[in-house]
Amino acid sequence: MSGSCIDSERETGVVLGFLEEAEPWQLASAQFPSKVGGRPAWLSQLNLPSVAELVCEKCQLPTVFLLQVYAPIVGQERSFHRTLYVFCCKTPACYTANDNRCCKVYRSQLPRKNDFYPYDPPPDEEPATSADDKRVLGSGVKLCRLCGCAGHKACSRCHTVTYCSKEHQAIDWKKQHKKECNNESSSVSDAVNMFLFPEWELVTEPEELPAKDDKPSSDSLEQANIVSSVMISSTDLEESELESMALHESQDSKMFQKFKECIAAEPHQVLRYRRQGSPLWVSSEHVPSKEAIPKCLCGTNRVFEFQIMPQLLNHLKVDRTDASIDWGTLAIYTCAASCDQGNNYSAEFIWKQDFSADQTV
Numbered sequence: 001m002s003g004s005c006i007d008s009e010r011e012t013g014v015v016l017g018f019l020e021e022a023e024p025w026q027l028a029s030a031q032f033p034s035k036v037g038g039r040p041a042w043l044s045q046l047n048l049p050s051v052a053e054l055v056c057e058k059c060q061l062p063t064v065f066l067l068q069v070y071a072p073i074v075g076q077e078r079s080f081h082r083t084l085y086v087f088c089c090k091t092p093a094c095y096t097a098n099d100n101r102c103c104k105v106y107r108s109q110l111p112r113k114n115d116f117y118p119y120d121p122p123p124d125e126e127p128a129t130s131a132d133d134k135r136v137l138g139s140g141v142k143l144c145r146l147c148g149c150a151g152h153k154a155c156s157r158c159h160t161v162t163y164c165s166k167e168h169q170a171i172d173w174k175k176q177h178k179k180e181c182n183n184e185s186s187s188v189s190d191a192v193n194m195f196l197f198p199e200w201e202l203v204t205e206p207e208e209l210p211a212k213d214d215k216p217s218s219d220s221l222e223q224a225n226i227v228s229s230v231m232i233s234s235t236d237l238e239e240s241e242l243e244s245m246a247l248h249e250s251q252d253s254k255m256f257q258k259f260k261e262c263i264a265a266e267p268h269q270v271l272r273y274r275r276q277g278s279p280l281w282v283s284s285e286h287v288p289s290k291e292a293i294p295k296c297l298c299g300t301n302r303v304f305e306f307q308i309m310p311q312l313l314n315h316l317k318v319d320r321t322d323a324s325i326d327w328g329t330l331a332i333y334t335c336a337a338s339c340d341q342g343n344n345y346s347a348e349f350i351w352k353q354d355f356s357a358d359q360t361v
Contacts, residue, residue, distance in 0.1 A: 014206070040148050071306075076338060086350070100350050105347070106346065
């Protein structure tokens with residue numbers, strides 16, 4: 001079936017990500033989680049990305065943790081533990097079409113024998129005492145009380161909490177810390193932080209390919225909740241322009257139809273993972289060439305690793321009547337060699353593709 005997700009061109013080996021509720025201890029760093037929202041569960045306990053490295057390049061405000069994917073590379077000792085972190089801006093105005101400057105991605109990896117975690121896998125039961133302190137890592141690195149990133153700016157009154165920036169300190173002061181500061185009768189609470197995205201565990205399972213003779217049912221396509229509408233006006237256009245637009249419309253419609261058919265069987269997927277595979281694009285517009293993906297600082301080419309689906313937006317509680325953060329898909333590219341940067345966090349590359357003007361979600 002030409003142009004469909006079930007034809008011979010479709011890739012196999014894709015792993016899908018879904019959201020599930022989890023206990024807080026299951027999302028702690030020592031459990032090596034994949035998760036969405038909340039504070040980052042940092043892998044390396046040293047050299048966290050600085051606030052300057054995490055600011056949105058458009059509004060210059062700190063980005064917020066979106067998700068992390070635990071993705072060790074089998075057979076590569078330096079990547080026995082390996083996690084990718086994605087951050088995004090919460091300012092809707094920064095989400096202009098096909099502009100990735102509002103997003104950041106970082107990679108952290110460790111060998112099995114390291115300075116932070118036991119050699120053996122973590123137990124499946126809840127530990128008797130939690131080792132995670134939301135104000136400081138075991139290495140002594142202080143964290144921002146609001147977002148959980150590196151925070152070295154202490155409250156000048158109580159000196160018990162720290163922040164990554166004056167912007168986050170001001171937000172927390174208004175929301176909560178003003179009521180707690182210098183209040184010796186109560187410890188610093190950890191009330192639900194409405195500034196962060198809702199926290200979920202990100203669970204994965206292999207994508208099951210339908211038989212070649214199977215076609216997506218009308219019900220499954222409807223569940224995908226994506227509708228394409230074509231809005232082209234022929235007023236004052238030359239015949240050659242109309243033909244060119246019609247050709248583009250046809251190509252874009254085929255790409256979007258393939259996207260809908262591919263997700264129809266599992267419409268709730270929020271992530272698709274296949275290292276060294278190819279993304280599932282939502283549009284024929286703004287698809288990167290090989291040259292458009294910058295090389296890693298080590299000089300190695302970057303390869304596609306996973307993509308974040310638009311379905312995730314339904315779980316982030318970001319909808320507003322006037323504007324909202326938005327994307328068609330976010331494709332993450334990482335160093336093909338997963339080069340060794342020690343305990344440092346390595347910046348990787350993210351490609352933001354939006355739905356074309358004649359598509360709606």
